[in-house]
Amino acid sequence: MTRVEKRILIVDDDRDFVEATQAFLEANGFTVLKAHNGKDGVKLAKMERPDLILMDIMMDERTEGFFTIQEMRRQEELKGVPIFVISSLYTEMPDFDNPPDRAWLAHDEFLAKPVDMVQLVEKIRQRIGQPA
């Protein structure tokens, strides 16, 4: 039997958030890759082409996640990889000095932090299926 791995990349600067989320995803059979800033996230994503990406917004820079998503969207090898934004900034952010290009809205899901783990796994399964 060939094992079908489902790999999820978490990009988030809070190591505790990553650790907890990783544990839950792994318990549900997913394989987890992690990066703690946007730059490493893009690098790892291009190298590993994960099945799905979970993206934080406010990391070192206040809008780092948005620009990281834009950058990922430009990568040929990441075409079609769903990106879920998980952020505690769940308003429309009227307070950003330089609103990023609206292209960031191309993210596939927006989940508010703290995120309901069961619901998160459910949404991931709907999108990419359950690892066999």
Added chain:
Amino acid sequence: MGEAAAPETVVVIDDDYAMRLSCCKILSKMGFGVEAFEDGTRGLEGVGRLKPGLIVVDLKMPGISGMEVISRVHEIDPQITIVVITGYATIDTAVEAMKCGAYDFLPKPFSPDELRLIVNRGLERRRLSLESQRCEVERAMLKRRFVTFVSHQLRTPLVAIHQYLDVLKHLGDTAEVAAKREEWIDRCLKRTDELQSLIADWLTLARVEGGTLTKERIKVDLKQLLPGILKTYEAMAAGEGVSLHAALSEAPLCVSGDWNCLTVLFDNLITNGIKYNRPGGKVTVSGWPAEGEVVVTVGDTGVGIPEQYRPFLFDEFFRIKDEGAKKTTGTGLGLHISKKIVAEMAGSLDFESQPGTGSTFRVRVPAWHEADVAKTGSSE
């Protein structure tokens, strides 16, 4: 403020040659750049080009009326102050002009003093209104930024705690998670500590800003205060492999301030020196009297402050995000609070930094004078 003292430009629009001439003479003697125009069309063209702070306009002119000039000038820039000149029997028109947005009017004939007075007053009002507009914009921006940061900084540890608890609740009895339980609970406790210090720092900041923390002015000898603080942080320093040193002058280092407030100040500087250091490094606190002031420096042997971060070092929530500094914890408020405390004491706080060698923060505050006793009513 540090604005270039370019002379304010004043534009005069009047069809009467003698009037233009005398206004120009008086106003240029006051140090303004003055240009005069003989009708509204030319005047408006001049206003668009010169961007004056104030215009003096005759209400009764051939061609475009003074009244129309007023509204067109305010279309160009609503902050331009307009003074109207009116001939006799046109006071009603002058009142009308002021309803349209003119600042004041000068009935003909007027004396040079009257012109000077009204122009100065008009420009002063303009300056104040521009200033308050600028402050308003800045305040609104800071407030929005503050709210974003505060909510993000409060939520981040809360989210981490929530996430751990959520996973423990769902998977607590699996072997993998059970093995992590201890560690995760410790992490949760650490994150609650983070929240506590965040709140503590904000409260300190609010008290500094409200002036209550620095209100008390008693005689404090830093030679008594500083060794105590150093002792408090000995264990923390040892944990980082950093040694603490004091080099205080023989003479007493008395300043006029509040004990708690000064403790917060040097706590911040010394803990920064420990945190942004290297194993085997040193933190040296030196103090000496200097011409009516007391100088205290806190020097470390850390990596130094990279050039690009220096201008932001005292900003609220600013933290250096280099790889090396990432492991350190903090609220990003310590230096901001310290700067405010020193400013409240009429002193100064600055720093020097050598990449790879370390940084030295220098506090200068006015020394204690016996006369201060009378001011504060406190006695020692």
